[in-house]
Structures are given as C-alpha cells and as structure tokens.
Amino acid sequence: MSTMGYLGPKGSFSEEAIHLFLTDHSEFSLSPPQLIPFPTISRLLLACEEKKIDWAFIPLENSTEGQVGVTMDILGQTEHLFISYEFVQPIDQCLLTHEPMPLQQIERIYSHEQALGQCRDFLETHLPQIEQITCLSTAEAAQRISSIRENWAAIGPRRAASLYNLHILAERIQDVVLNPTRFVLVGHRLADMSDGNDKTSLLIVANNTPGSLYSILGEFSKRLINLTRIESRPSKRKLGEYVFFIDVDGYVFAPPIQEVLWALREENISVKLLGSYPKALPDETIF
Numbered sequence: 001m002s003t004m005g006y007l008g009p010k011g012s013f014s015e016e017a018i019h020l021f022l023t024d025h026s027e028f029s030l031s032p033p034q035l036i037p038f039p040t041i042s043r044l045l046l047a048c049e050e051k052k053i054d055w056a057f058i059p060l061e062n063s064t065e066g067q068v069g070v071t072m073d074i075l076g077q078t079e080h081l082f083i084s085y086e087f088v089q090p091i092d093q094c095l096l097t098h099e100p101m102p103l104q105q106i107e108r109i110y111s112h113e114q115a116l117g118q119c120r121d122f123l124e125t126h127l128p129q130i131e132q133i134t135c136l137s138t139a140e141a142a143q144r145i146s147s148i149r150e151n152w153a154a155i156g157p158r159r160a161a162s163l164y165n166l167h168i169l170a171e172r173i174q175d176v177v178l179n180p181t182r183f184v185l186v187g188h189r190l191a192d193m194s195d196g197n198d199k200t201s202l203l204i205v206a207n208n209t210p211g212s213l214y215s216i217l218g219e220f221s222k223r224l225i226n227l228t229r230i231e232s233r234p235s236k237r238k239l240g241e242y243v244f245f246i247d248v249d250g251y252v253f254a255p256p257i258q259e260v261l262w263a264l265r266e267e268n269i270s271v272k273l274l275g276s277y278p279k280a281l282p283d284e285t286i287f
C-alpha cells in the first residue's frame with residue numbers, strides 16, 4: 001500500500017481536498033493510499049524527499065490570499081520531488097465556537113495564517129481588536145479550542161465542527177465567495193505525458209542584470225509558449241534577489257519547451273524542473 005501525507009490533523013482543508021482528489025482519480029482506487037497527517041508542510045515535504053512516504057499532498061496557492069510561501073520554498077530546495085497532479089478545491093471558511101454566542105462575546109480567534117488572511121475583511125468588520133492566534137492548520141485551531149471551554153473561536157472547515165464537537169456560528173466568512181485553493185500532489189518521479197493538456201512548472205533563478213527576466217520570458221514568447229503563472233519568492237541570499245516560479249502550457253519533453261531549456265542553459269540561467277502534469281481546470285474556467 002502506498003502512503004500519502006497531508007497537513008493534518010484530521011478535519012483540515014487538506015484532508016477534505018485529498019479525499020475529493022482520490023475520488024476523482026480512479027488510478028488510486030484499486031489500491032487506495034494510506035493517508036498520514038503531518039503537523040507542518042515542511043515536515044511533510046521533507047518526509048517525502050527522504051522517501052518515508054510516497055506522496056505529499058500540499059496547498060500551493062489560494063485565489064484570495066495568494067501563494068503558500070513555505071510550499072514554494074521547500075519545493076524549490078528539494079532535489080528529488082516532482083509535482084505529479086494539481087487539484088483545485090473551493091474553500092468555505094466557517095467560524096466555530098463551543099456554543100451559540102453573540103460575536104461580541106468572542107475573546108480570541110485561532111486559525112491558520114492562510115485562513116485568517118482569507119477572512120481579513122470579515123475579521124476587521126465584525127471582530128476588530130480581537131487577538132488572533134496563528135495555528136499550524138485550521139483543524140489544529142479547531143482541536144485547540146475544543147479542549148478549552150473559553151469564549152474562543154476558530155476559523156476552519158465545516159467538517160472540523162463535527163469532528164471536534166464545535167458549533168458553526170457563521171458560514172462562508174471568507175472575503176470573496178469564490179475562494180479556491182490549488183493543491184498539488186508531489187511524488188518521486190516525473191508524471192507521464194497525458195492526453196495533451198499538460199502544464200510544466202519551472203523554478204528559474206534569473207541573473208540580477210538588466211533585462212534578465214525580459215530575456216527569459218522572451219525565450220518562451222518566441223516559441224509561442226503560453227505562460228499561465230509567474231510568481232517570485234526571495235532567493236534568501238540577498239535582499240532584493242528573487243527566484244521565479246513559472247508555469248507554462250505543455251509537457252516538458254515537447255520540442256518548444258526543450259528548446260527554451262537549452263537556450264536558458266546556454267545563457268547560464270539555472271532552471272529546476274518542478275514537474276509536468278495534467279492541468280486541473282480547462283483554460284476557460286473562472287473560479
């Protein structure tokens with residue numbers, strides 16, 4: 001039986017998404033993986049890198065709050081991991097308490113930083129000046145408040161309420177109704193080419209010289225390769241130095257992408273392949 005890790009404990013958005021992902025992907029149905037919760041995304045990815053687990057299912061970005069920095073940084077540092085699938089899941093945030101109570105009675109609010117960020121307007125409007133406590137996941141927040149009978153609240157998934165015996169005081173409190181998160185499944189080998197609807201994720205370290213990013217993007221543009229995402233993260237070496245996460249349409253062994261990789265190598269630009277995998281959503285989908 002294979003093993004698949006996720007950000008736990010039970011009742012996290014990651015756990016909810018992993019179940020839906022597995023239902024959608026029949027290739028896992030003959031022999032469903034054993035699901036293993038991890039307390040942090042770093043530990044999860046490092047366990048996968050060290051081959052203690054076969055797969056890691058991790059959040060990468062959210063439409064409201066943006067990139068999950070830790071996922072991007074560690075994916076950039078690991079050497080033997082590839083993104084094999086992506087999965088997009090709508091996220092509805094709930095306000096969870098022990099029992100029904102007026103909002104004004106809440107004294108503290110616990111959640112994961114992504115969830116707090118996704119509900120910033122709600123918190124500013126309805127719970128200004130309330131102490132916010134950042135937890136390792138939304139489910140960990142629900143678990144923490146469930147064991148202490150204070151006027152504390154957690155923000156997290158609806159399912160966490162039933163698992164941790166909490167009351168749902170408010171639903172869909174995220175600032176934007178459509179609030180999808182993109183998760184990726186990371187494993188040890190490059191995925192095979194699919195039916196032609198693949199994308200390739202690359203990490204590119206641009207030189208800090210005039211026009212460097214422009215010339216990198218030019219290599220894709222010259223070959224009519226469509227870029228679907230470009231994000232930067234600090235290089236962590238020097239203030240103002242960045243690395244770029246670029247997603248492009250196509251499988252990595254497609255000749256135009258191979259030509260770009262050769263051209264960049266000739267310009268001494270370092271490129272790391274993060275994976276080539278089937279796109280989760282058709283191009284025209286607006287979430």
Ligand SMILES: O=C(O)C(=O)C[C@]1(C(=O)O)C=C[C@@H](O)C=C1
Nearest residue numbers: 012013014059112114137138181
């Ligand atoms: O805290 C959780 O429940 C998670 O699974 C993590 C996470 C994230 O890091 O993006 C997953 C989906 C939501 O966007 C909020 C939190």
